[in-house]
Every structure is written in structure tokens, then in C-alpha cells.
Amino acid sequence: MKCTECGFEAPVEKFRYLYNARIDAPISIRQCTQCQAWIAVDELKGVATQKVGPGEAPWGKSAGIEGLAEDVRGRS
Amino acid sequence: MAATAETVKELEKKQEWWWAAEKKRSRRLDYLRKAMWKKGAIGGLYPAGLQIDLERPVMQTEKAKELESSADPYVIKFAKMLAHVLDNKTIFITDRSQLVGYLGSAPNMITWDPTLAAILNHEVFNDPDSLPQPLDESLKVIRDVTNYWGGKSDLDKILPHMDLGDVMKVLSGAIGWGVPLGRGGYSGKDYEYIMTGVRAFEDIIEELDRRIDEADARSHRFDASREISDLIDKINNWEAMKITLEAGIRHARRYARLARIIAENFESDAVRREELVRVAETCERVPAKPPRTLQESLQYDLFIQLFSRNEAIEGAWPARPDFYHGPYYERDVNIRKTLTREEALDLVGEFLIRAAEVSQYKPKWAREGLQGIEGTWVWTLGGVKKDGSDACNGMTIALLQAARLVRVANPTFAFRWHPKVSDEVMRECFECIRQGLGYPSMRNDPVLVANAMHWHGHPIEEARLWVHQACMSPSPATKHGFQPMRMANATANCAKIIEYVFTSGYDHVVNLQIGAETPPVETLETYEQFFDAWVTQMKTIFTILVRPVNRARILAPKLTPRPFLSAVSERSVESGLDVLEPSISRGNAWITAFTWVENIDSLAAVKKLVFEEKKYTMAELKEALLNNWEGREEMRLDFVRNAPKWGNDDDYVDSIMLDCLKAASEFSHEIKCPSGNNWPILPENVSGNIHYANIVGALPNGRRLGDALYDGGISPGPGLDKKGPTAVLKSCSKIDHVTNGRAFLLNQRLSPTQLSGEKGYQLWKTYMKTWADLGIDHVQFNCVSDETLRSAQRDPEKYQEVIVRVAGYSAHFVDISRKTQDNIIQRTVQGL
Numbered sequence: 001m002k003c004t005e006c007g008f009e010a011p012v013e014k015f016r017y018l019y020n021a022r023i024d025a026p027i028s029i030r031q032c033t034q035c036q037a038w039i040a041v042d043e044l045k046g047v048a049t050q051k052v053g054p055g056e057a058p059w060g061k062s063a064g065i066e067g068l069a070e071d072v073r074g075r076s
Numbered sequence: 077m078a079a080t081a082e083t084v085k086e087l088e089k090k091q092e093w094w095w096a097a098e099k100k101r102s103r104r105l106d107y108l109r110k111a112m113w114k115k116g117a118i119g120g121l122y123p124a125g126l127q128i129d130l131e132r133p134v135m136q137t138e139k140a141k142e143l144e145s146s147a148d149p150y151v152i153k154f155a156k157m158l159a160h161v162l163d164n165k166t167i168f169i170t171d172r173s174q175l176v177g178y179l180g181s182a183p184n185m186i187t188w189d190p191t192l193a194a195i196l197n198h199e200v201f202n203d204p205d206s207l208p209q210p211l212d213e214s215l216k217v218i219r220d221v222t223n224y225w226g227g228k229s230d231l232d233k234i235l236p237h238m239d240l241g242d243v244m245k246v247l248s249g250a251i252g253w254g255v256p257l258g259r260g261g262y263s264g265k266d267y268e269y270i271m272t273g274v275r276a277f278e279d280i281i282e283e284l285d286r287r288i289d290e291a292d293a294r295s296h297r298f299d300a301s302r303e304i305s306d307l308i309d310k311i312n313n314w315e316a317m318k319i320t321l322e323a324g325i326r327h328a329r330r331y332a333r334l335a336r337i338i339a340e341n342f343e344s345d346a347v348r349r350e351e352l353v354r355v356a357e358t359c360e361r362v363p364a365k366p367p368r369t370l371q372e373s374l375q376y377d378l379f380i381q382l383f384s385r386n387e388a389i390e391g392a393w394p395a396r397p398d399f400y401h402g403p404y405y406e407r408d409v410n411i412r413k414t415l416t417r418e419e420a421l422d423l424v425g426e427f428l429i430r431a432a433e434v435s436q437y438k439p440k441w442a443r444e445g446l447q448g449i450e451g452t453w454v455w456t457l458g459g460v461k462k463d464g465s466d467a468c469n470g471m472t473i474a475l476l477q478a479a480r481l482v483r484v485a486n487p488t489f490a491f492r493w494h495p496k497v498s499d500e501v502m503r504e505c506f507e508c509i510r511q512g513l514g515y516p517s518m519r520n521d522p523v524l525v526a527n528a529m530h531w532h533g534h535p536i537e538e539a540r541l542w543v544h545q546a547c548m549s550p551s552p553a554t555k556h557g558f559q560p561m562r563m564a565n566a567t568a569n570c571a572k573i574i575e576y577v578f579t580s581g582y583d584h585v586v587n588l589q590i591g592a593e594t595p596p597v598e599t600l601e602t603y604e605q606f607f608d609a610w611v612t613q614m615k616t617i618f619t620i621l622v623r624p625v626n627r628a629r630i631l632a633p634k635l636t637p638r639p640f641l642s643a644v645s646e647r648s649v650e651s652g653l654d655v656l657e658p659s660i661s662r663g664n665a666w667i668t669a670f671t672w673v674e675n676i677d678s679l680a681a682v683k684k685l686v687f688e689e690k691k692y693t694m695a696e697l698k699e700a701l702l703n704n705w706e707g708r709e710e711m712r713l714d715f716v717r718n719a720p721k722w723g724n725d726d727d728y729v730d731s732i733m734l735d736c737l738k739a740a741s742e743f744s745h746e747i748k749c750p751s752g753n754n755w756p757i758l759p760e761n762v763s764g765n766i767h768y769a770n771i772v773g774a775l776p777n778g779r780r781l782g783d784a785l786y787d788g789g790i791s792p793g794p795g796l797d798k799k800g801p802t803a804v805l806k807s808c809s810k811i812d813h814v815t816n817g818r819a820f821l822l823n824q825r826l827s828p829t830q831l832s833g834e835k836g837y838q839l840w841k842t843y844m845k846t847w848a849d850l851g852i853d854h855v856q857f858n859c860v861s862d863e864t865l866r867s868a869q870r871d872p873e874k875y876q877e878v879i880v881r882v883a884g885y886s887a888h889f890v891d892i893s894r895k896t897q898d899n900i901i902q903r904t905v906q907g908l
Contacts, residue, residue: 013706019769019783021898022795024716026709028780043709055870057901062862063795064825064905 001041004048008034012046015039020059027059091828091864093511094483094877101481102418104172105425109482111170113184115435115450116486117443119893122186122206128437129185130214133221135161136191140224149309151654155316155639157191158387159323167330169338174351174423175375175430176331176359177382188437189389190221192259193231197222199439230257230636237631242624246565248586249441250771251572251617253670253764254565256624258632258656262392262452262546263384264558264664269646270380271400273373276366277321283649284318291652310652317643324383324640325364332359370420373404374427380644382434387640389436391446392546392562393453393487396553397427399461402469409470417474424471425478432484445767447896448887449486452762456543458501459492459521464540466496476504480511485879485886490544491516492524493848506840509857510831514881517856518844520813524550524853527814531744531756532557532664547885548760548789548819548854549666555646556662560638560655566625566755568617569764571671571772571785574678576613577606578698578776585771585781592616598695603687610679611739618667618740622747622755625665629750632656663753666818667744671768671785672759673722675736677777677793680729681719701774704781716778716796723792725803730810733790737816744817760821761788761883766896784899788883789821789854794902801843801906809850821883825858825903839908856881858900865889865901 002009015030018038026044029052031037039048040058050058087096098106113126139160143153166181179187186206190197200207200218207214226232234256235243246252254260269275288311295307332355339352354371361367362376377400384390405424408415415423435450446452457475461467479489491505505516528539528550538557542550551559572583572591581591594609633654642648642655651660685691692711705712720729737757744756765785774780777793786793790808797804801824808822831840847855858881868875872890880889880900889897 017704017780017782019895019898020780021784021895022902023778023783023793024713024795026713044713053870054872055866055868057866057898059902062825062902062905063798064827064907 001048003032005037005051006035022059025059097481097483102422104422107172108429112429112433116448116891118891120440120444126184127208128206129180129187130217131181132187133190137221137224149312151316151637155319159319162323162327175426177378186435186437190225194226194229233635238627242620245590245620250583250586251569252565252621253567256563256565256628258561258636259388261561261563263390264394264545264551266558266645267553270644273366277325277363281321284314288314313652316639320640321643328359332356370404370408373401383640391451394543394545395455396543398457398472399467402471405471421478424474425482428482428484431487445762445764447763448891449885452546452885453487454490454544454547455487457489457491460540462537468501473504476508485888488886489516490519492519492521494521506837512860513879514886520853523813523851530814532753549758551664559664563625566621567668569768570669571674573613574675575773577609597698603683615743626750658750661751663749663751665749665755666758667755669757669759670761670764673786674775674777676722676733678775679732681715681776684719704774712778721796723797723804723807724799725806730807741816756818758818759789763882784895787823791823795904797904805850808852813853819853822855825905827905828859828861843908
């Protein structure tokens with residue numbers, strides 16, 4: 001897997017597992033051991049998809065009544 | 077800061093309640109709120125600017141050294157140490173305040189008690205970020221203090237009398253929380269003795285003198301017996317109680333003197349001068365004599381709480397402020413009309429602020445488990461009187477309104493709902509929830525009164541006087557009902573139960589055999605065998621946790637006495653026994669069951685996918701878990717998505733919840749506290765779901781080591797309750813909330829958009845009716861949108877005042893870790 005920030009390449013498990021914000025989604029947060037960036041990882045594909053910055057939720061909205069609880073605009 | 081041009085109405089329309097509150101509160105409250113130093117740790121670290129106070133440890137140490145050669149028994153020495161601190165600590169009066177008293181020597185100071193545990197003292201030494209400058213000087217003081225208390229602290233004294241195997245397992249941090257200490261934990265108070273206006277410190281001193289004289293006379297008659305011999309201990313205890321009460325009166329009078337000095341010599345504003353004189357008069361009156369006004373009543377309460385926290389580290393603040401201060405509010409505001417409602421609101425709001433700033437140095441594990449707050453100050457409102465009639469009053473409403481104005485995250489409220497609560501009061505509760513405070517949590521009073529009678533045998537008149545001992549557990553504030561201590565290590569990290577079934581009790585995170593050596597999981601041929609292994613692990617963990625607590629409770633009266641708390645407790649004043657003595661307490665113990673629902677979802681997943689569908693072998697699952705699901709994402713998702721989940725009104729998994737609770741509640745009747753009473757379980761989490769994220773291994777419900785656990789109690793996993801709020805309530809209602817456990821925490825997240833306006837209130841009220849009809853004992857709400865919370869993550873400075881409900885407590889969103897924040901955001905937003 002390749003870090004989206006610094007390009008560091010290593011097997012997925014070499015990226016430090018932090019947590020999965022949403023247990024029913026395959027998107028986890030791992031930390032690049034090279035540049036320390038928090039990156040979103042698609043665990044099914046073994047691919048880093050993006051850096052996770054403040055307020056970002058690459059795993060999507062919270063569950064429940066969509067439209068009433070507005071998520072970050074333009075996401076998911 | 078908010079644009080000043082925006083009106084309160086505009087801000088409320090935008091649901092920016094924190095800015096609206098700033099504009100709505102009085103200038104005094106606004107000043108006091110902003111002058112307050114928040115003490116809750118951010119994540120697990122104290123915020124910049126807070127410092128560990130070295131004044132008190134130095135005083136305690138110098139007094140202890142001075143008393144070394146004294147012939148006094150320990151309880152008297154201890155009382156004298158407390159008196160020394162109260163007589164000499166630095167005091168101050170915050171500008172514009174009407175209530176006085178703080179634990180530390182300055183508003184940004186966190187007090188540290190070196191007499192409690194050497195391991196805590198070492199943690200102070202290694203926490204340089206919070207030490208006063210110059211660092212070298214601070215470290216020298218800490219070294220001297222720490223060296224002195226090594227071998228003399230409470231924990232050092234207790235440990236040789238404990239089963240060290242149990243202690244090692246508890247202190248590993250894997251299965252439990254805290255250390256078994258009599259002067260640490262959640263101390264209830266005998267409010268029926270001390271807060272009803274019948275007596276105050278001078279009355280108790282008089283009573284103590286009488287008892288000492290009688291006992292002294294009796295002990296010198298021509299007689300000798302065990303009873304006569306015991307009188308010597310009792311006289312010492314009474315003397316110690318008296319020392320602390322007298323010190324308390326002197327301490328209050330130091331404030332009176334300071335207030336008069338400022339008024340007479342420094343204050344140029346005539347109105348403030350008058351206020352300071354009133355502060356002085358108040359402190360001359362209380363705690364020596366019973367209060368006569370609301371201000372005196374609040375000040376009296378505050379002094380008692382502070383003295384008690386000078387004596388011990390108290391992680392909770394059991395209280396029922398509307399019940400005990402209500403009569404004074406009524407007299408001042410409605411009968412004598414000596415206070416306007418607005419003036420009363422100022423006092424009540426300040427009372428919340430004074431409580432919010434209280435702080436005592438805590439170890440990192442405690443700070444992580446209670447992110448954003450100092451302790452669980454969950455104050456009880458509402459409920460019924462001894463005769464069953466509605467106890468709500470003007471003070472109930474004032475507290476709920478003041479909370480919306482000052483918006484502190486701690487104390488929070490828990491409201492004892494019952495069928496006679498008026499619509500006016502329900503609207504006030506709703507308004508707090510709608511405005512995003514996360515409190516009050518709603519408690520089902522009839523259910524919990526019955527529960528208190530069932531589990532601990534409290535008589536109905538006492539059961540009706542219950543307060544929250546911590547986040548959730550009811551305990552009557554009565555002579556025999558209240559609990560003087562409750563150490564946090566009877567807190568079970570229950571996810572370890574299911575984890576240990578897969579590891580035969582070996583903990584791979586701390587590398588220690590902690591659980592029972594149940595058969596290798598791959599040899600279990602039926603679900604029934606698998607469940608039996610679960611029951612064995614549950615009993616093992618609960619027992620390991622309860623044994624040290626029982627032992628410490630038995631040792632506490634001699635080794636770690638509490639003379640001040642004894643002095644304000646009828647049973648001790650009457651008996652001459654320390655308040656920690658189990659024989660004079662009815663017993664109200666409970667096992668907090670952190671991370672409970674993971675067991676249910678895991679058992680359901682194993683039952684369905686391994687035993688019934690045989691999609692995976694147990695060996696395959698065991699290996700996947702040992703490897704933290706690494707490389708098995710498809711399998712992991714199968715266990716999440718294709719196994720029934722608690723909270724969806726699905727009997728398949730709900731029946732497993734009932735099986736687990738049945739097994740636990742049966743065992744709760746087998747294990748006994750030193751008072752001879754039961755140890756029921758109480759599922760809830762505070763922020764233990766985050767603290768334990770890196771301690772609990774991978775589980776069959778699909779979580780990995782590192783993932784936050786569910787948010788606790790009987791709350792479904794975030795995002796896993798997919799069938800709406802009624803299905804959640806129906807699942808929860810299958811539990812018998814009287815006999816299956818002591819209480820059950822339920823987090824729900826609602827949409828602020830949906831709750832707006834009168835329609836919002838009516839929707840919520842209907843929901844609450846269903847909740848009450850189904851006999852569920854607890855529910856609490858988060859009502860802040862994803863958008864606001866994500867914005868707060870992006871721009872924390874701008875959203876400093878956004879509050880969320882974490883578990884049994886609320887916290888400012890910016891003070892909790894990113895993982896906790898994401899965990900809260902991922903909770904299902906229920907549409908009503």
C-alpha cells in the first residue's frame with residue numbers, strides 16, 4: 001500500500017492501525033510510519049484513499065435519518 | 077466570538093445555543109463563567125495553564141512529621157492533618173462571586189493528595205507538563221513529599237493485607253478500573269442528616285461532646301468488658317470528628333474575615349461592598365449553624381463538599397440540590413421575596429460554576445476514562461418525596477434554567493421522571509436536551525425505587541430518597557442507605573469476558589493469565605458449551621474485581637478512616653464507628669459493567685455463523701481474532717453485517733442479552749459485600765469505551781484492537797441499530813429493569829432539526845411516554861448535528877462551548893479525543 005501523503009510503500013499491516021470509526025464499513029484509519037499522517041484505508045482493497053484531516057469522515061455519514069442530520073456538505 | 081450584531085433569537089434559530097447563552101445570562105454570570113478554569117483533561121492530559129498545587133502536600137507532610145512522635149491514634153492524627161490544611165491553606169474570593177471556597181490555592185491549581193497512594197505520587201513526579209515553574213524546585217518538593225509518603229500512604233498500608241494475585245490482575249488495567257481505597261471513589265452523603273436544616277456543625281459538636289462525656293464516664297466505671305474496651309476507639313473517632321468540624325467552622329470564618337477585609341479596605345463599589353458583607357455574614361453563619369437563606373444553604377452545601385474533598389479524592393458528587401435547597405429557594409423567592417428570580421438564578425448558576433471548577437489530581441487512566449471532566453458530578457433532580465408525592469419545586473426549574481445559561485459540562489443532571497411530573501418541568505428538561513447539553517439524563521423513578529428495594533432491601537421511604545451515587549447507580553441519601561465509598565475497581569471491562577473465551581483466560585495485551593482456564597475454544601462443540609465458558613469467564617472477572625473491594629472496605633475503618641465524612645453521618649455520630657464501617661451500612665454495592673453489549677453481539681455472531689450456518693470454523697475465527705482480523709476484512713464484515721445485532725427488536729440476539737443478564741444477576745446474589753448485600757451489575761461506560769480500545773483484543777462482533785468499543789450500557793453499537801428508535805426501546809424493554817441489574821444506560825442521538833419548535837417537544841414527549849410505559853430505567857440524548865460536530869473538529873476554537881453526552885456524563889466536544897468524537901458522531905441519529 002502507498003501512503004497518499006508521502007508515497008511510502010509497505011504492506012497494509014505495516015501502517016499502524018488506529019481505529020475504524022464505523023464498524024460496519026471497511027474504511028479504517030491507519031498511520032503512516034514514515035510521515036505520521038493519518039490515512040483512510042479501504043481494508044477490502046488494501047488501498048490508502050486519502051489523508052484524514054480534522055472534520056473529515058471518509059467512511060460517510062452517521063447512520064439514521066438522512067436529511068435531518070446534515071453531514072459535512074459535499075461528502076458521501 | 078459570536079458576531080455581536082446577531083440577536084439571541086437569530087443565534088437560537090441557528091441553534092448556536094452557546095452564543096445565545098452568553099448573551100442571555102447576567103453580566104455577573106458571564107464574568108464568573110469566563111473566569112472559571114476548566115479542569116477536565118483533554119483526552120488524557122490536563123490543559124495548558126493548569127498546575128498541580130504543591131501547597132497542600134507540603135502542609136500535610138509537615139504536619140505528619142510533626143505528629144510522628146505524638147501518642148495520638150491515626151484517626152486523630154489524620155483529623156489534625158486535615159485541620160492543619162483548612163487552617164492554613166491559601167484562600168481567595170473571585171471577583172463578583174457570592175459563593176466562596178476552592179480546593180486549591182489559586183483557581184488554576186489542581187490539588188494533589190500525597191497521602192493516598194505512592195503510585196499516584198510517582199505519576200505526579202512524571203507529569204512535568206502540569207508542574208509549577210521553576211521545574212527543578214517543584215521536582216525537589218515533590219521528591220521530598222513522595223519520599224516521605226512512600227510506605228505510609230493508604231495504598232501502601234492496605235496492600236500487605238490484600239491478595240496480591242487479585243491486586244496484580246486489577247492493577248494490570250486489563251479487566252478493571254482503579255484501586256481499592258477507602259478515601260478514593262464515590263462518596264455519598266447522609267443528606268437526610270445534614271441538609272434538612274435541622275442541624276449544622278455546632279449541633280453535631282454538641283452531640284459529640286455529650287457522647288464523649290457519656291462514654292468517658294462509662295469507660296471509667298468499675299467494669300471491664302469488650303464493650304468498655306471498644307469505647308476507647310469510639311471516643312477517639314468522636315474526637316477526630318469534632319476536630320474536623322471545628323476546623324470547618326474556622327475555615328469558613330477565614331473567608332468571612334477575608335470578605336470583610338476586602339469590603340472595608342479595598343472595594344470601592346458600594347453594591348459589591350454590600351455583597352462582600354453578605355458573603356462574610358454567610359460564612360459566619362454556615363457551616364456552624366443551619367442555613368436560613370438560599371445563599372447560606374448553597375454555601376453550606378459547598379463547604380461540606382469541599383471539606384469532604386479535602387479529606388478524600390471523590391470521583392463523584394452525589395447530590396439532590398433541588399430537594400435540599402428547594403425550601404430555601406421557595407422561602408426567599410416566593411414567600412419572603414427577598415430574592416428576585418433573576419438574583420436566585422445568579423446564585424444557582426454560580427453554584428454550578430463553583431462545582432464545575434473543583435479538581436483533584438487523578439492518574440492518567442482516570443483522566444482517559446473521564447475525558448473532558450473532573451469526575452462524575454451527576455446531580456439528581458425531580459423524583460418523589462418520602463411519601464411518594466412529587467418533589468419538583470422552583471429550584472428544579474431554576475437549576476435547569478441556570479444550566480442552559482452557564483453551560484458547564486460538569487455537574488450534569490439526571491432527572492427522576494415519574495407520572496406526576498408537571499408539563500412545565502418536562503419542558504425545562506426538554507429545553508436542556510434540545511439545546512445540546514446532553515443532560516438531564518432521564519431516569520424512570522418508579523422502576524428505580526422498586527429496583528433499590530429489590531437489590532438492596534432499602535425500605536420504600538428510603539428508596540424514594542435516592543440520589544445518583546455516580547453516573548447511574550441509585551443510592552438513598554439516608555442514615556443506613558448512603559454509601560461512603562465505592563472504589564472504581566469494581567468496574568468490569570466486560571468485553572474481556574468474550575475475549576477470554578477465545579484465549580482460555582490468557583490476556584495477550586498485558587501478557588498475563590487473568591481469566592479462567594476454560595477449554596480451548598476450538599474444542600467447544602455446541603453453542604451451549606461456548607456460553608458456559610462465557611459464564612465461567614464472567615464469574616471469574618467479577619470475582620477478581622469484587623474481592624479486593626470487599627477486603628479494602630473491611631480494612632478501611634482502621635487504616636484509611638474518614639473523620640469528616642463520619643462527622644456528617646448520623647450512623648457514625650450515633651455509633652462512634654467510622655463511616656466506612658460496613659456493619660452500620662445497609663450496603664449498596666454494584667459492579668459497573670463497561671463494554672457489555674460487545675458480548676451480546678459477539679455471542680450472536682458466533683452462534684449464527686459458526687454453530688448454526690457453519691460458515692467458519694471456531695479455529696478459523698480464533699486465528700482471525702488473534703491476528704486482529706488482519707487480511708480477513710471480508711470475514712470481519714460478514715461478522716458485522718450478517719449477524720443479528722442488539723437494538724433491532726430481534727429476538728435472536730435479544731434473547732442472548734437476557735441469557736447473559738440472567739447469568740450475571742444470579743451471580744450477583746451469590747457474591748456479597750461486607751455489609752452482606754448483593755453486587756448487581758450496572759452496564760454503562762463513561763468513556764471507558766475509548767480507554768479500553770487499545771486494551772481489548774479483536775472480538776467476534778467485528779471490532780479490532782484499537783477500535784472504540786460501543787458507547788456503553790445497553791446502547792446498541794453505533795450505527796448498528798438500523799430499525800429506528802422504537803425497535804431500540806423494544807429491545808431494551810425485554811430486560812427486566814428491576815431484577816436483571818441495578819440500572820442500564822441507554823444513549824440515543826436525536827436530530828436537532830426534528831426537535832425544533834413545539835412539534836419537537838410533542839414528538840419527544842410521545843417518545844418519553846413510550847419509554848416510560850416500557851419500563852426502561854434510563855435514557856439520555858445527544859442532540860447536536862453531524863455538521864456542527866464536524867465543524868468543531870475543523871475549527872475547535874470556534875466551538876469551545878459545544879457540549880455532547882459521552883456516556884454517563886457530558887463533556888465539551890473539543891475536550892475529548894478524536895476517536896471519542898468520531899465514536900459519538902457515528903451514533904445513529906434516530907428519527908422520532
